[in-house]
Amino acid sequence: MIMSDYVKKTIKVKLDVAPENKKKLLETFKQFNQACNKVIEAGWIEEDRKNYNKMELHKETYREIKDKTDLTANLVCEARNRGAEAIKQAVIKWSNGKKASKPHIHKYSSIIYDKRSSTIKNRYCTLSTIDGRIKAEYLLGNYQKKHLDDKNYEKRTATLNYNQEKDEFYLHITIRRPVLYENGENTLGVDIGINNLAVTSTGKFFGKEVKWKKNRFFRTRRNLQSKDTRSAKRTLKQIFGRENRYTLDVLHRISRRIVEEAQKHNCQVIAFEDLTDIRNKTEKYDKRFERQLHSWGFRKIQEFTEYKAKEQGIETRYVKPKNTSQKCSKCGHVEKNNRNGNNFKCRKCGYEVNADYNASKNIGLKCLKETLPSDKSSDGMSHGQLALKSEMLNPTTASSV
Ligand SMILES: [Zn+2]
CATH class of the missing domain: 3.30.420 (Nucleotidyltransferase; domain 5)
Known part of the structure:
Protein backbone atom coordinates (compact mmCIF):
# COMPACT_ATOMS: atom_id res chain seq x y z
CA MET A 1 0.00 0.00 0.00
CA ILE A 2 1.42 3.34 -1.01
CA MET A 3 0.57 6.20 1.31
CA SER A 4 0.05 9.81 0.34
CA ASP A 5 -0.39 9.06 -3.31
CA TYR A 6 -2.69 11.37 -5.23
CA VAL A 7 -4.75 11.55 -8.37
CA LYS A 8 -3.95 14.97 -9.79
CA LYS A 9 -5.86 16.84 -12.45
CA THR A 10 -5.76 20.23 -14.03
CA ILE A 11 -9.11 21.80 -14.69
CA LYS A 12 -9.08 24.55 -17.27
CA VAL A 13 -11.81 27.16 -16.80
CA LYS A 14 -12.58 30.24 -18.82
CA LEU A 15 -13.02 33.38 -16.74
CA ASP A 16 -15.74 35.96 -17.12
CA VAL A 17 -13.73 39.13 -16.52
CA ALA A 18 -15.32 42.57 -16.30
CA PRO A 19 -13.69 45.21 -18.57
CA GLU A 20 -12.24 47.27 -15.68
CA ASN A 21 -10.71 44.11 -14.20
CA LYS A 22 -9.27 43.05 -17.52
CA LYS A 23 -7.04 46.11 -17.48
CA LYS A 24 -5.82 45.27 -14.00
CA LEU A 25 -5.07 41.68 -14.96
CA LEU A 26 -3.19 42.63 -18.10
CA GLU A 27 -1.04 45.06 -16.15
CA THR A 28 -0.43 42.33 -13.56
CA PHE A 29 0.74 40.00 -16.33
CA LYS A 30 3.13 42.64 -17.58
CA GLN A 31 4.61 43.40 -14.18
CA PHE A 32 4.75 39.79 -13.08
CA ASN A 33 6.69 38.69 -16.13
CA GLN A 34 8.95 41.73 -15.98
CA ALA A 35 9.74 40.69 -12.42
CA CYS A 36 10.59 37.17 -13.65
CA ASN A 37 12.99 38.64 -16.18
CA LYS A 38 14.54 40.84 -13.52
CA VAL A 39 15.29 37.75 -11.43
CA ILE A 40 16.79 35.99 -14.45
CA GLU A 41 18.95 39.06 -15.03
CA ALA A 42 20.27 38.80 -11.46
CA GLY A 43 20.90 35.04 -11.60
CA TRP A 44 22.48 34.95 -15.05
CA ILE A 45 25.78 36.35 -13.87
CA GLU A 46 28.22 35.35 -16.57
CA GLU A 47 28.32 32.88 -19.43
CA ASP A 48 29.54 30.17 -17.08
CA ARG A 49 28.24 31.45 -13.77
CA LYS A 50 24.57 31.10 -12.93
CA ASN A 51 22.70 31.31 -9.69
CA TYR A 52 19.26 29.80 -9.18
CA ASN A 53 19.29 29.64 -5.41
CA LYS A 54 15.90 31.04 -4.42
CA MET A 55 17.04 32.42 -1.06
CA GLU A 56 19.94 34.27 -2.57
CA LEU A 57 17.89 35.57 -5.46
CA HIS A 58 15.27 36.68 -2.99
CA LYS A 59 17.78 38.76 -1.02
CA GLU A 60 19.13 40.23 -4.17
CA THR A 61 15.92 41.14 -5.97
CA TYR A 62 12.95 41.27 -3.59
CA ARG A 63 13.27 44.86 -2.36
CA GLU A 64 13.82 46.35 -5.76
CA ILE A 65 10.97 44.48 -7.42
CA LYS A 66 8.62 45.25 -4.56
CA ASP A 67 9.47 48.97 -4.76
CA LYS A 68 9.35 49.30 -8.51
CA THR A 69 6.18 47.31 -9.15
CA ASP A 70 2.67 47.20 -7.71
CA LEU A 71 2.81 43.44 -7.21
CA THR A 72 1.84 41.94 -3.85
CA ALA A 73 4.55 40.26 -1.78
CA ASN A 74 3.26 36.81 -2.75
CA LEU A 75 3.31 37.54 -6.43
CA VAL A 76 6.85 38.92 -6.14
CA CYS A 77 7.87 35.62 -4.54
CA GLU A 78 6.09 33.58 -7.24
CA ALA A 79 7.87 35.62 -9.90
CA ARG A 80 11.20 34.96 -8.20
CA ASN A 81 10.44 31.21 -8.13
CA ARG A 82 9.52 31.27 -11.79
CA GLY A 83 12.72 33.14 -12.69
CA ALA A 84 14.90 30.81 -10.60
CA GLU A 85 13.24 27.78 -12.18
CA ALA A 86 13.87 29.13 -15.70
CA ILE A 87 17.59 29.53 -14.90
CA LYS A 88 17.74 26.06 -13.40
CA GLN A 89 16.16 24.49 -16.49
CA ALA A 90 18.65 26.30 -18.72
CA VAL A 91 21.56 25.07 -16.58
CA ILE A 92 20.27 21.49 -16.73
CA LYS A 93 19.94 21.70 -20.51
CA TRP A 94 23.38 23.20 -20.75
CA SER A 95 25.00 20.54 -18.56
CA ASN A 96 23.42 17.92 -20.83
CA GLY A 97 25.46 19.38 -23.65
CA LYS A 98 22.57 21.24 -25.28
CA LYS A 99 22.44 24.86 -26.25
CA ALA A 100 20.80 27.04 -23.65
CA SER A 101 20.53 30.75 -24.07
CA LYS A 102 19.38 33.14 -21.41
CA PRO A 103 15.66 32.59 -20.83
CA HIS A 104 13.24 35.37 -21.56
CA ILE A 105 9.74 35.29 -20.14
CA HIS A 106 7.10 36.62 -22.50
CA LYS A 107 4.91 39.44 -21.19
CA TYR A 108 1.80 37.27 -21.35
CA SER A 109 3.33 34.13 -19.85
CA SER A 110 1.17 32.59 -17.17
CA ILE A 111 0.97 33.88 -13.60
CA ILE A 112 1.19 31.40 -10.75
CA TYR A 113 -1.33 31.90 -7.96
CA ASP A 114 -1.06 30.17 -4.62
CA LYS A 115 -3.46 30.08 -1.69
CA ARG A 116 -2.36 33.46 -0.42
CA SER A 117 -2.71 35.30 -3.70
CA SER A 118 -6.00 33.70 -4.77
CA THR A 119 -9.19 32.12 -3.54
CA ILE A 120 -10.42 29.30 -5.69
CA LYS A 121 -14.10 28.55 -5.23
CA ASN A 122 -16.35 26.15 -7.09
CA ARG A 123 -17.90 28.80 -9.33
CA TYR A 124 -15.62 31.82 -9.04
CA CYS A 125 -12.19 32.93 -7.95
CA THR A 126 -10.59 36.03 -6.54
CA LEU A 127 -7.12 36.98 -7.72
CA SER A 128 -4.51 39.45 -6.53
CA THR A 129 -3.69 42.13 -9.06
CA ILE A 130 -1.54 45.24 -9.11
CA ASP A 131 -4.62 47.08 -7.85
CA GLY A 132 -6.30 44.94 -5.20
CA ARG A 133 -8.25 41.74 -5.63
CA ILE A 134 -10.63 41.10 -8.47
CA LYS A 135 -13.43 38.56 -8.62
CA ALA A 136 -14.20 36.52 -11.73
CA GLU A 137 -16.94 33.96 -12.35
CA TYR A 138 -16.14 30.75 -14.25
CA LEU A 139 -17.71 29.80 -17.57
CA LEU A 140 -18.11 26.07 -17.05
CA GLY A 141 -18.90 22.86 -18.86
CA ASN A 142 -20.15 19.70 -17.18
CA TYR A 143 -16.73 18.08 -16.88
CA GLN A 144 -15.35 21.07 -14.99
CA LYS A 145 -18.44 21.38 -12.79
CA LYS A 146 -18.28 17.73 -11.82
CA HIS A 147 -14.65 17.99 -10.70
CA LEU A 148 -14.91 21.35 -8.98
CA ASP A 149 -17.94 20.13 -6.99
CA ASP A 150 -16.31 16.80 -6.05
CA LYS A 151 -15.57 17.09 -2.33
CA ASN A 152 -12.84 14.44 -2.53
CA TYR A 153 -10.71 16.80 -4.55
CA GLU A 154 -8.72 19.50 -2.85
CA LYS A 155 -8.01 22.64 -4.85
CA ARG A 156 -4.31 23.41 -4.91
CA THR A 157 -2.63 26.09 -6.97
CA ALA A 158 -3.76 27.80 -10.13
CA THR A 159 -2.08 29.43 -13.07
CA LEU A 160 -3.67 32.25 -14.95
CA ASN A 161 -3.25 32.29 -18.71
CA TYR A 162 -4.10 34.93 -21.22
CA ASN A 163 -4.96 34.09 -24.80
CA GLN A 164 -3.90 37.14 -26.73
CA GLU A 165 -5.64 36.20 -29.97
CA LYS A 166 -9.00 35.61 -28.37
CA ASP A 167 -8.49 38.17 -25.62
CA GLU A 168 -9.64 35.64 -23.03
CA PHE A 169 -8.44 34.59 -19.60
CA TYR A 170 -8.18 30.97 -18.50
CA LEU A 171 -7.50 29.65 -15.04
CA HIS A 172 -5.80 26.26 -14.84
CA ILE A 173 -6.75 24.89 -11.44
CA THR A 174 -4.82 21.93 -10.11
CA ILE A 175 -6.86 19.62 -7.92
CA ARG A 176 -5.97 16.39 -6.19
CA ARG A 177 -7.51 13.62 -4.17
CA PRO A 178 -5.86 10.80 -2.24
CA VAL A 179 -5.84 7.46 -4.05
CA LEU A 180 -7.89 4.78 -2.42
CA TYR A 181 -6.18 1.58 -3.41
CA GLU A 182 -8.29 -1.55 -3.42
CA ASN A 183 -7.22 -4.34 -1.12
CA GLY A 184 -5.70 -7.37 -2.78
CA GLU A 185 -2.70 -8.43 -4.79
CA ASN A 186 -4.24 -10.05 -7.85
CA LYS A 211 4.34 -0.65 -36.28
CA TRP A 212 2.85 -0.68 -39.78
CA LYS A 213 1.42 2.81 -39.45
CA LYS A 214 4.65 4.19 -37.99
CA ASN A 215 6.52 2.69 -40.93
CA ARG A 216 4.29 4.58 -43.31
CA PHE A 217 4.84 7.86 -41.48
CA PHE A 218 8.55 7.18 -41.57
CA ARG A 219 8.61 6.65 -45.34
CA THR A 220 6.53 9.77 -46.01
CA ARG A 221 8.84 11.83 -43.83
CA ARG A 222 11.95 10.47 -45.48
CA ASN A 223 10.56 11.37 -48.90
CA LEU A 224 9.77 14.91 -47.82
CA GLN A 225 13.10 15.38 -46.08
CA SER A 226 14.90 14.71 -49.35
CA LYS A 227 13.07 17.64 -50.99
CA ASP A 228 14.32 21.05 -50.03
CA THR A 229 11.27 23.13 -50.92
CA ARG A 230 9.23 25.34 -48.69
CA SER A 231 6.05 23.38 -49.29
CA ALA A 232 7.82 20.12 -48.46
CA LYS A 233 8.95 21.62 -45.18
CA ARG A 234 5.43 22.76 -44.40
CA THR A 235 3.99 19.34 -45.20
CA LEU A 236 6.69 17.73 -43.10
CA LYS A 237 5.66 19.80 -40.14
CA GLN A 238 2.04 18.77 -40.62
CA ILE A 239 3.05 15.11 -40.85
CA PHE A 240 4.99 15.42 -37.61
CA GLY A 241 1.94 16.89 -35.91
ZN1 LIG B 1 9.24 -24.87 -20.11
Whole structure:
Protein backbone atom coordinates (compact mmCIF):
# COMPACT_ATOMS: atom_id res chain seq x y z
CA MET A 1 0.00 0.00 0.00
CA ILE A 2 1.42 3.34 -1.01
CA MET A 3 0.57 6.20 1.31
CA SER A 4 0.05 9.81 0.34
CA ASP A 5 -0.39 9.06 -3.31
CA TYR A 6 -2.69 11.37 -5.23
CA VAL A 7 -4.75 11.55 -8.37
CA LYS A 8 -3.95 14.97 -9.79
CA LYS A 9 -5.86 16.84 -12.45
CA THR A 10 -5.76 20.23 -14.03
CA ILE A 11 -9.11 21.80 -14.69
CA LYS A 12 -9.08 24.55 -17.27
CA VAL A 13 -11.81 27.16 -16.80
CA LYS A 14 -12.58 30.24 -18.82
CA LEU A 15 -13.02 33.38 -16.74
CA ASP A 16 -15.74 35.96 -17.12
CA VAL A 17 -13.73 39.13 -16.52
CA ALA A 18 -15.32 42.57 -16.30
CA PRO A 19 -13.69 45.21 -18.57
CA GLU A 20 -12.24 47.27 -15.68
CA ASN A 21 -10.71 44.11 -14.20
CA LYS A 22 -9.27 43.05 -17.52
CA LYS A 23 -7.04 46.11 -17.48
CA LYS A 24 -5.82 45.27 -14.00
CA LEU A 25 -5.07 41.68 -14.96
CA LEU A 26 -3.19 42.63 -18.10
CA GLU A 27 -1.04 45.06 -16.15
CA THR A 28 -0.43 42.33 -13.56
CA PHE A 29 0.74 40.00 -16.33
CA LYS A 30 3.13 42.64 -17.58
CA GLN A 31 4.61 43.40 -14.18
CA PHE A 32 4.75 39.79 -13.08
CA ASN A 33 6.69 38.69 -16.13
CA GLN A 34 8.95 41.73 -15.98
CA ALA A 35 9.74 40.69 -12.42
CA CYS A 36 10.59 37.17 -13.65
CA ASN A 37 12.99 38.64 -16.18
CA LYS A 38 14.54 40.84 -13.52
CA VAL A 39 15.29 37.75 -11.43
CA ILE A 40 16.79 35.99 -14.45
CA GLU A 41 18.95 39.06 -15.03
CA ALA A 42 20.27 38.80 -11.46
CA GLY A 43 20.90 35.04 -11.60
CA TRP A 44 22.48 34.95 -15.05
CA ILE A 45 25.78 36.35 -13.87
CA GLU A 46 28.22 35.35 -16.57
CA GLU A 47 28.32 32.88 -19.43
CA ASP A 48 29.54 30.17 -17.08
CA ARG A 49 28.24 31.45 -13.77
CA LYS A 50 24.57 31.10 -12.93
CA ASN A 51 22.70 31.31 -9.69
CA TYR A 52 19.26 29.80 -9.18
CA ASN A 53 19.29 29.64 -5.41
CA LYS A 54 15.90 31.04 -4.42
CA MET A 55 17.04 32.42 -1.06
CA GLU A 56 19.94 34.27 -2.57
CA LEU A 57 17.89 35.57 -5.46
CA HIS A 58 15.27 36.68 -2.99
CA LYS A 59 17.78 38.76 -1.02
CA GLU A 60 19.13 40.23 -4.17
CA THR A 61 15.92 41.14 -5.97
CA TYR A 62 12.95 41.27 -3.59
CA ARG A 63 13.27 44.86 -2.36
CA GLU A 64 13.82 46.35 -5.76
CA ILE A 65 10.97 44.48 -7.42
CA LYS A 66 8.62 45.25 -4.56
CA ASP A 67 9.47 48.97 -4.76
CA LYS A 68 9.35 49.30 -8.51
CA THR A 69 6.18 47.31 -9.15
CA ASP A 70 2.67 47.20 -7.71
CA LEU A 71 2.81 43.44 -7.21
CA THR A 72 1.84 41.94 -3.85
CA ALA A 73 4.55 40.26 -1.78
CA ASN A 74 3.26 36.81 -2.75
CA LEU A 75 3.31 37.54 -6.43
CA VAL A 76 6.85 38.92 -6.14
CA CYS A 77 7.87 35.62 -4.54
CA GLU A 78 6.09 33.58 -7.24
CA ALA A 79 7.87 35.62 -9.90
CA ARG A 80 11.20 34.96 -8.20
CA ASN A 81 10.44 31.21 -8.13
CA ARG A 82 9.52 31.27 -11.79
CA GLY A 83 12.72 33.14 -12.69
CA ALA A 84 14.90 30.81 -10.60
CA GLU A 85 13.24 27.78 -12.18
CA ALA A 86 13.87 29.13 -15.70
CA ILE A 87 17.59 29.53 -14.90
CA LYS A 88 17.74 26.06 -13.40
CA GLN A 89 16.16 24.49 -16.49
CA ALA A 90 18.65 26.30 -18.72
CA VAL A 91 21.56 25.07 -16.58
CA ILE A 92 20.27 21.49 -16.73
CA LYS A 93 19.94 21.70 -20.51
CA TRP A 94 23.38 23.20 -20.75
CA SER A 95 25.00 20.54 -18.56
CA ASN A 96 23.42 17.92 -20.83
CA GLY A 97 25.46 19.38 -23.65
CA LYS A 98 22.57 21.24 -25.28
CA LYS A 99 22.44 24.86 -26.25
CA ALA A 100 20.80 27.04 -23.65
CA SER A 101 20.53 30.75 -24.07
CA LYS A 102 19.38 33.14 -21.41
CA PRO A 103 15.66 32.59 -20.83
CA HIS A 104 13.24 35.37 -21.56
CA ILE A 105 9.74 35.29 -20.14
CA HIS A 106 7.10 36.62 -22.50
CA LYS A 107 4.91 39.44 -21.19
CA TYR A 108 1.80 37.27 -21.35
CA SER A 109 3.33 34.13 -19.85
CA SER A 110 1.17 32.59 -17.17
CA ILE A 111 0.97 33.88 -13.60
CA ILE A 112 1.19 31.40 -10.75
CA TYR A 113 -1.33 31.90 -7.96
CA ASP A 114 -1.06 30.17 -4.62
CA LYS A 115 -3.46 30.08 -1.69
CA ARG A 116 -2.36 33.46 -0.42
CA SER A 117 -2.71 35.30 -3.70
CA SER A 118 -6.00 33.70 -4.77
CA THR A 119 -9.19 32.12 -3.54
CA ILE A 120 -10.42 29.30 -5.69
CA LYS A 121 -14.10 28.55 -5.23
CA ASN A 122 -16.35 26.15 -7.09
CA ARG A 123 -17.90 28.80 -9.33
CA TYR A 124 -15.62 31.82 -9.04
CA CYS A 125 -12.19 32.93 -7.95
CA THR A 126 -10.59 36.03 -6.54
CA LEU A 127 -7.12 36.98 -7.72
CA SER A 128 -4.51 39.45 -6.53
CA THR A 129 -3.69 42.13 -9.06
CA ILE A 130 -1.54 45.24 -9.11
CA ASP A 131 -4.62 47.08 -7.85
CA GLY A 132 -6.30 44.94 -5.20
CA ARG A 133 -8.25 41.74 -5.63
CA ILE A 134 -10.63 41.10 -8.47
CA LYS A 135 -13.43 38.56 -8.62
CA ALA A 136 -14.20 36.52 -11.73
CA GLU A 137 -16.94 33.96 -12.35
CA TYR A 138 -16.14 30.75 -14.25
CA LEU A 139 -17.71 29.80 -17.57
CA LEU A 140 -18.11 26.07 -17.05
CA GLY A 141 -18.90 22.86 -18.86
CA ASN A 142 -20.15 19.70 -17.18
CA TYR A 143 -16.73 18.08 -16.88
CA GLN A 144 -15.35 21.07 -14.99
CA LYS A 145 -18.44 21.38 -12.79
CA LYS A 146 -18.28 17.73 -11.82
CA HIS A 147 -14.65 17.99 -10.70
CA LEU A 148 -14.91 21.35 -8.98
CA ASP A 149 -17.94 20.13 -6.99
CA ASP A 150 -16.31 16.80 -6.05
CA LYS A 151 -15.57 17.09 -2.33
CA ASN A 152 -12.84 14.44 -2.53
CA TYR A 153 -10.71 16.80 -4.55
CA GLU A 154 -8.72 19.50 -2.85
CA LYS A 155 -8.01 22.64 -4.85
CA ARG A 156 -4.31 23.41 -4.91
CA THR A 157 -2.63 26.09 -6.97
CA ALA A 158 -3.76 27.80 -10.13
CA THR A 159 -2.08 29.43 -13.07
CA LEU A 160 -3.67 32.25 -14.95
CA ASN A 161 -3.25 32.29 -18.71
CA TYR A 162 -4.10 34.93 -21.22
CA ASN A 163 -4.96 34.09 -24.80
CA GLN A 164 -3.90 37.14 -26.73
CA GLU A 165 -5.64 36.20 -29.97
CA LYS A 166 -9.00 35.61 -28.37
CA ASP A 167 -8.49 38.17 -25.62
CA GLU A 168 -9.64 35.64 -23.03
CA PHE A 169 -8.44 34.59 -19.60
CA TYR A 170 -8.18 30.97 -18.50
CA LEU A 171 -7.50 29.65 -15.04
CA HIS A 172 -5.80 26.26 -14.84
CA ILE A 173 -6.75 24.89 -11.44
CA THR A 174 -4.82 21.93 -10.11
CA ILE A 175 -6.86 19.62 -7.92
CA ARG A 176 -5.97 16.39 -6.19
CA ARG A 177 -7.51 13.62 -4.17
CA PRO A 178 -5.86 10.80 -2.24
CA VAL A 179 -5.84 7.46 -4.05
CA LEU A 180 -7.89 4.78 -2.42
CA TYR A 181 -6.18 1.58 -3.41
CA GLU A 182 -8.29 -1.55 -3.42
CA ASN A 183 -7.22 -4.34 -1.12
CA GLY A 184 -5.70 -7.37 -2.78
CA GLU A 185 -2.70 -8.43 -4.79
CA ASN A 186 -4.24 -10.05 -7.85
CA THR A 187 -1.96 -9.10 -10.68
CA LEU A 188 -2.19 -8.45 -14.39
CA GLY A 189 1.20 -8.89 -16.10
CA VAL A 190 1.82 -6.61 -19.09
CA ASP A 191 4.62 -6.80 -21.62
CA ILE A 192 5.46 -3.72 -23.68
CA GLY A 193 7.14 -4.15 -27.05
CA ILE A 194 7.43 -3.28 -30.70
CA ASN A 195 5.35 -5.93 -32.42
CA ASN A 196 2.47 -5.62 -30.05
CA LEU A 197 2.68 -2.44 -28.05
CA ALA A 198 1.15 -4.23 -25.08
CA VAL A 199 0.31 -7.86 -24.30
CA THR A 200 -1.45 -8.87 -21.09
CA SER A 201 -1.18 -12.11 -19.13
CA THR A 202 -4.88 -12.53 -19.88
CA GLY A 203 -3.99 -12.91 -23.54
CA LYS A 204 -4.99 -9.53 -24.92
CA PHE A 205 -2.81 -8.07 -27.69
CA PHE A 206 -2.87 -4.31 -28.20
CA GLY A 207 -1.41 -1.98 -30.81
CA LYS A 208 -0.34 -4.47 -33.46
CA GLU A 209 -1.17 -1.96 -36.20
CA VAL A 210 1.13 0.73 -34.82
CA LYS A 211 4.34 -0.65 -36.28
CA TRP A 212 2.85 -0.68 -39.78
CA LYS A 213 1.42 2.81 -39.45
CA LYS A 214 4.65 4.19 -37.99
CA ASN A 215 6.52 2.69 -40.93
CA ARG A 216 4.29 4.58 -43.31
CA PHE A 217 4.84 7.86 -41.48
CA PHE A 218 8.55 7.18 -41.57
CA ARG A 219 8.61 6.65 -45.34
CA THR A 220 6.53 9.77 -46.01
CA ARG A 221 8.84 11.83 -43.83
CA ARG A 222 11.95 10.47 -45.48
CA ASN A 223 10.56 11.37 -48.90
CA LEU A 224 9.77 14.91 -47.82
CA GLN A 225 13.10 15.38 -46.08
CA SER A 226 14.90 14.71 -49.35
CA LYS A 227 13.07 17.64 -50.99
CA ASP A 228 14.32 21.05 -50.03
CA THR A 229 11.27 23.13 -50.92
CA ARG A 230 9.23 25.34 -48.69
CA SER A 231 6.05 23.38 -49.29
CA ALA A 232 7.82 20.12 -48.46
CA LYS A 233 8.95 21.62 -45.18
CA ARG A 234 5.43 22.76 -44.40
CA THR A 235 3.99 19.34 -45.20
CA LEU A 236 6.69 17.73 -43.10
CA LYS A 237 5.66 19.80 -40.14
CA GLN A 238 2.04 18.77 -40.62
CA ILE A 239 3.05 15.11 -40.85
CA PHE A 240 4.99 15.42 -37.61
CA GLY A 241 1.94 16.89 -35.91
CA ARG A 242 -0.35 14.23 -37.30
CA GLU A 243 2.01 11.47 -36.26
CA ASN A 244 2.32 12.85 -32.75
CA ARG A 245 -1.43 13.10 -32.33
CA TYR A 246 -1.85 9.60 -33.72
CA THR A 247 0.76 8.16 -31.36
CA LEU A 248 -0.58 9.89 -28.26
CA ASP A 249 -4.08 8.80 -29.13
CA VAL A 250 -3.00 5.17 -29.52
CA LEU A 251 -1.02 5.21 -26.29
CA HIS A 252 -4.00 6.62 -24.38
CA ARG A 253 -6.35 4.08 -25.90
CA ILE A 254 -4.08 1.16 -25.10
CA SER A 255 -3.49 2.26 -21.52
CA ARG A 256 -7.26 2.57 -21.06
CA ARG A 257 -7.71 -0.98 -22.37
CA ILE A 258 -5.04 -2.30 -19.99
CA VAL A 259 -6.83 -0.79 -17.00
CA GLU A 260 -10.17 -2.17 -18.23
CA GLU A 261 -8.58 -5.58 -18.55
CA ALA A 262 -7.32 -5.38 -14.96
CA GLN A 263 -10.80 -4.43 -13.74
CA LYS A 264 -12.47 -7.17 -15.74
CA HIS A 265 -10.22 -9.78 -14.12
CA ASN A 266 -10.54 -8.35 -10.64
CA CYS A 267 -6.86 -7.32 -10.43
CA GLN A 268 -5.62 -4.77 -7.90
CA VAL A 269 -2.11 -4.62 -9.37
CA ILE A 270 -0.76 -4.04 -12.87
CA ALA A 271 2.83 -5.23 -13.37
CA PHE A 272 5.18 -3.78 -15.97
CA GLU A 273 8.86 -4.10 -16.63
CA ASP A 274 11.03 -1.29 -15.39
CA LEU A 275 12.25 0.19 -18.66
CA THR A 276 14.76 2.64 -17.23
CA ASP A 277 17.63 0.49 -18.34
CA ILE A 278 16.10 -0.48 -21.62
CA ARG A 279 19.35 -0.79 -23.54
CA ASN A 280 19.80 -4.24 -22.06
CA LYS A 281 16.80 -5.39 -23.97
CA THR A 282 18.01 -4.77 -27.51
CA GLU A 283 17.08 -8.31 -28.54
CA LYS A 284 13.50 -7.19 -28.47
CA TYR A 285 13.59 -4.05 -30.50
CA ASP A 286 13.89 -3.18 -34.07
CA LYS A 287 16.45 -0.47 -34.80
CA ARG A 288 14.25 1.85 -36.79
CA PHE A 289 11.75 2.32 -34.00
CA GLU A 290 14.25 2.34 -31.25
CA ARG A 291 14.35 6.10 -31.06
CA GLN A 292 10.73 6.97 -31.65
CA LEU A 293 9.20 4.45 -29.35
CA HIS A 294 11.87 3.65 -26.81
CA SER A 295 12.65 7.13 -25.87
CA TRP A 296 9.16 7.96 -24.85
CA GLY A 297 6.43 5.76 -26.29
CA PHE A 298 6.90 2.75 -24.04
CA ARG A 299 7.40 4.88 -20.99
CA LYS A 300 4.30 6.91 -21.92
CA ILE A 301 2.08 3.82 -22.04
CA GLN A 302 3.26 3.01 -18.55
CA GLU A 303 2.74 6.56 -17.31
CA PHE A 304 -0.75 6.80 -18.82
CA THR A 305 -1.69 3.40 -17.45
CA GLU A 306 -0.34 4.25 -14.02
CA TYR A 307 -2.41 7.43 -13.99
CA LYS A 308 -5.63 5.82 -15.23
CA ALA A 309 -5.14 2.85 -12.89
CA LYS A 310 -4.74 5.14 -9.90
CA GLU A 311 -8.09 6.74 -10.62
CA GLN A 312 -9.63 3.27 -10.34
CA GLY A 313 -7.71 2.38 -7.18
CA ILE A 314 -5.37 0.00 -8.99
CA GLU A 315 -1.67 0.06 -8.20
CA THR A 316 1.09 -0.15 -10.82
CA ARG A 317 4.31 -1.97 -9.99
CA TYR A 318 7.55 -2.45 -11.88
CA VAL A 319 9.88 -5.44 -12.05
CA LYS A 320 13.43 -5.76 -13.36
CA PRO A 321 13.42 -7.01 -16.96
CA LYS A 322 15.98 -9.78 -16.42
CA ASN A 323 15.10 -13.02 -18.28
CA THR A 324 11.46 -12.12 -18.81
CA SER A 325 11.65 -12.92 -22.51
CA GLN A 326 13.90 -16.01 -22.35
CA LYS A 327 12.28 -17.75 -19.44
CA CYS A 328 9.55 -20.34 -19.86
CA SER A 329 6.49 -19.17 -17.95
CA LYS A 330 5.36 -22.78 -17.55
CA CYS A 331 8.43 -24.60 -16.19
CA GLY A 332 10.87 -21.78 -15.45
CA HIS A 333 13.60 -22.97 -17.81
CA VAL A 334 15.79 -20.09 -19.04
CA GLU A 335 17.48 -20.37 -22.42
CA LYS A 336 18.22 -17.86 -25.14
CA ASN A 337 17.06 -20.31 -27.82
CA ASN A 338 13.66 -20.56 -26.21
CA ARG A 339 12.80 -17.46 -28.08
CA ASN A 340 12.78 -17.10 -31.82
CA GLY A 341 11.34 -13.77 -32.94
CA ASN A 342 7.63 -13.77 -32.17
CA ASN A 343 7.62 -17.38 -31.13
CA PHE A 344 8.50 -18.92 -27.85
CA LYS A 345 9.19 -22.63 -27.57
CA CYS A 346 10.63 -24.03 -24.38
CA ARG A 347 13.59 -26.31 -25.06
CA LYS A 348 12.86 -28.22 -21.90
CA CYS A 349 9.11 -28.73 -21.58
CA GLY A 350 8.05 -27.90 -25.13
CA TYR A 351 5.61 -25.14 -24.11
CA GLU A 352 4.92 -23.15 -27.26
CA VAL A 353 3.29 -19.76 -27.23
CA ASN A 354 3.55 -16.16 -28.48
CA ALA A 355 6.79 -14.70 -27.14
CA ASP A 356 5.28 -11.45 -25.83
CA TYR A 357 2.49 -13.33 -24.12
CA ASN A 358 5.04 -15.58 -22.40
CA ALA A 359 6.91 -12.47 -21.24
CA SER A 360 3.74 -10.88 -19.85
CA LYS A 361 3.14 -13.95 -17.67
CA ASN A 362 6.73 -13.84 -16.42
CA ILE A 363 6.37 -10.17 -15.54
CA GLY A 364 3.23 -10.80 -13.53
CA LEU A 365 4.73 -13.82 -11.75
CA LYS A 366 7.92 -11.95 -10.96
CA CYS A 367 5.92 -9.11 -9.47
CA LEU A 368 3.87 -11.50 -7.32
CA LYS A 369 7.01 -13.30 -6.19
CA GLU A 370 8.58 -10.05 -5.08
CA THR A 371 5.58 -9.32 -2.90
CA LEU A 372 5.49 -12.78 -1.29
CA PRO A 373 5.68 -12.48 2.48
CA SER A 374 9.30 -13.02 3.47
CA ASP A 375 8.33 -14.05 7.00
CA LYS A 376 9.02 -17.81 7.23
CA SER A 377 6.43 -18.33 9.94
CA SER A 378 3.66 -17.36 7.58
CA ASP A 379 2.24 -19.86 5.15
CA GLY A 380 4.51 -18.51 2.44
CA MET A 381 1.53 -18.12 0.18
CA SER A 382 1.13 -15.02 -1.86
CA HIS A 383 -2.01 -13.10 -1.19
CA GLY A 384 -2.43 -12.51 -4.87
CA GLN A 385 -2.70 -14.51 -8.03
CA LEU A 386 -1.80 -13.95 -11.65
CA ALA A 387 -4.70 -13.26 -13.97
CA LEU A 388 -4.68 -15.55 -17.00
CA LYS A 389 -7.15 -15.91 -19.88
CA SER A 390 -9.77 -17.81 -17.96
CA GLU A 391 -8.20 -18.63 -14.62
CA MET A 392 -6.05 -17.28 -11.81
CA LEU A 393 -2.59 -18.75 -11.21
CA ASN A 394 -1.12 -18.92 -7.73
CA PRO A 395 2.56 -17.97 -8.00
CA THR A 396 3.58 -20.31 -5.18
CA THR A 397 2.26 -23.32 -7.05
CA ALA A 398 3.60 -22.15 -10.40
CA SER A 399 6.87 -23.99 -10.95
CA SER A 400 8.47 -21.06 -12.72
CA VAL A 401 9.02 -19.09 -9.54
ZN1 LIG B 1 9.24 -24.87 -20.11
